[in-house]
Amino acid sequence: MYGGGNTFEGIKTESLASEDPTLLAAFEARIDRGEKIEPADWMPELYRKQLIRMIEQHAHSEIIGALPEGTWITRAPGFKRKLALMAKVQDEVGHAQLLYSAAETLGKSREQMIQDLITGKSKYSNIFNYPTFTWADCCFISWLVDAGAIVNQLANAKGSYGPYCRALDRICAEESFHLKYGHHCVIYLATGTQKQRDMFQEAINRWWAPMMHFFGPADKISAHTEVLMRWKVKMSTNDDTRNQFLDMYVPKIWELGFTIPDINLKKNSETGKWDYTEPDWEEFKRVINGDGPCNKERLEVRRIAEERGRWVREALKTSKTAYVMPLA
């Protein structure tokens, strides 16, 4: 699972001036033809840099995203929910492995990516900096955060970089179970006792703001991404993805008799798009820069795991091996 976040901050297109114009034209023509770029192909530095950044953030989001849900495995209601949640959390960690490999084909080592995550240099999806107080919070993530991630991932799977697209095809296929499982959990809460219904309503109230943040800052304030759209790195704007999510899921939330804590939320019959209260982008910035309720805990848990596994990795190290980039 993954959100738009502030992946593409600070793009300097001036660096394009130093690229070979013939190679650049051939590269752009290939993308226009709908062909994929493979690791051995020539690519502009800006393309490489932004893709590494995006795929790496996506991988970190899978790892960190497994933490707020993983904590609920022992407390999930009943054996079947425990089995499903374990399988889901294992999927998320598996997805990180696929994504780290895809990013490696662009020339950043896995060691460096993990280092950048635990030192706080790299970002991950902002929504995982919020706590899961109740089982209903966990259900909100399984259903709606995964739904948001799938909207993003399905779009990105049509992007231009071969290894990333192949990883996303596999991820999307596996995540169809997450979405159905999450909806199933919510249907059970919605059709249950008043207490269960209240529990999910409170989860919506807590998570709606981070959910709106999930797709990244509004187009009018986000960084210049035109060149990345042309290169099929970014497949749709933050506002368009947000709108697509609202289109698909707001009716499903209302259908269950829940309310959404935004009095301005309604579909505009003229524009065909959703109107909503502008999310608090100052809070978004504050949290993504480290000052959220769980940032410290998430990175600390990851760092401790890294420390505790060190002796195992050292024991298994052999002088016979050498690093080579994965092939595709």
Place this chain on the structure above:
Amino acid sequence: MNSLDPRVIRLPKTGDPQNIQVKTPLDQFGTFEVFVQAKEGKAFQHEGAVHAPNLEMAYVLAKETFTRRFTCSSLYVVDTRNVHVSLLTEGEQNAYDSIDPVSDQSKEKRSFEIYHLLKRGKQHVHVGSVHASSPQEAMSIAKQQFNNGRIFNIWVVATNDIRFTSPEEKELWLTLPEKKFRDASDYKGGDKLQSFLERRSLESKV
């Protein structure tokens, strides 16, 4: 640590959060390429890579990473360094065009596996095996035997370098159909939702 999760609170304090140790090269080991056969009789296809300390561990991790879902009848892994790669071509160019004839009688012949990339953006697919003295010779023999149509990239792997699935290990995937809880089809909430909606619409009429 202050957390909602008691297991996080109980985590042992280890290392210094202010002074994180720099990861050294190969901390995450080398890489291995993974090939999967989805069904008996179908060709093996490249699926991706895993990091592992050795070939045997690579096999175990490949099974976890690539065959938890969907059907699988067999799997194998090879060290990335043992995959010999041709030029990557585009448009009308065929990757075999850059392969010159090589004849090497000096060494004993051994078996090599050949893989083709038939469409850019897709996976490399196994097409057959040849006997040769070197990967270069294997590629030139493959050019005579398998060069049909447009091929964008060729991989050659010595059969001996591959960690295959043994016949007994094929049982690994027999339990997949029993794990329906990992399938979307196992989560049908439609009936429950429908009766809930009907109940609500009745209530609102009353």
